[in-house]
Amino acid sequence: MTTKQPIIFCDFDGTITNSDNIIAIMKEFAPPEWDGIKNQVLAQEVSIKEGVGKMFALLPSSKKQDIKNFIMKHAEIREGFAEFVSYAKEKNIPLYVVSGGIDFFVEPILASYISSEDIYCNSSDFSQNQISIVWPHTCDNSCENDCGCCKPTIIRSLCKENDRIIVIGDSITDLEAARLADQVIARDFLADKCKNLGIPFSSFETFFDVMEILKKSEVRA
Template sequence: MKRPVIFCDFDGTITESDNIVAIMKHFDPPGWEPLVEQVVTNKISIREGVGRMFELLPSSSKEEVAQFVFGTANIRPGFPELLQFCRERDIEFLVTSGGIDFFLLPLLAPFPIDPGRIYCNASDFSGERIRIVWPHRCDEHCANDCGMCKTTIIRRYPQTDYFRILIGDSVTDFAGAQLADLVFARSHLIAKCEQLGLPFVPFETFLDVVRHLQTIQERV
């Protein structure tokens, strides 16, 4: 029997809103809006777009940016219950995120997630401007210049051995959804799955995810 493994997005999935977009809207550095539009329309890569957006912010704003996220980010209801369900059913749970370590890791710190199972982008504040660092870039099978390449992580869990479950909401999840055996989708990912003809389960809270996973396991 294949082992289930979950690859879960962070911004707009674990959190109720996209923190990177929220940061840009709040601090409003000149030039951020065209970058978002170019990423969404695939005119530039996610790595280029996110990197250039954060370069618009001075390194001196690190604490202010972090505190803004901590004060505004809401964890989607049902997240603790999903983690508990995974522990009880021996389902490996990974966070696979295009988010940035300096706000993502503190937000996840209260939850019992193995730090080695959290994949995200890193940050460097040693220069005048915030620089994003990319420790999990695309492998030889991906040419999307993702920054944090979700398909690279997914491919480490062969489909012959694992039942691969993706939970996501937006552009960073599009490629991964095409590799997954089961997709839980919301927001832009629903539209993309419909466009590509990919089967998916819509969700609003993680309690929806748990309920669906329970029905699957009961049938096995």
């Protein structure tokens, strides 16, 4: 029997960072109507792509540097993440960050941890009056959820038949990826959704927890 090769797909906002950076940006810079859009996304009344696009369209492009400075100052990396990255390297486990976040803050925050080649997120355009989001990782023919950054599509493009897919996440953007996973490590909204839908998962608060979960999986394998 061939042992499956683990491959990790890890969310960014609210997973690698302690809080959701898009929500933090909206609270600080957006007019009040952003909150109604967010609620529509969480209730799955509008797609993630539509919702995120609408929220950022509320922000003037002239605020780019102010927004970047704000999020670089306030974003906190979850405890144990640096050690988790080292653990994955030591075990030769491919680690990809798949994020519904935006390049202008995801990539700088992760620069000292993860190669940009291993980060999949949305892009941004500040050339017009309002911020526009660009979608380089849209859904393939097997997904009709209008994800924006389609995590299932990225998983399908990177995984081989013998890979054991591990998904780590916290939010609605991780749900479809969790449905594809062999192992789900979840917190917050994603944990609640998995519980409600009967998707097996392990809970975590820090990346030290994640490492312990993965080590136990190694023993079972």
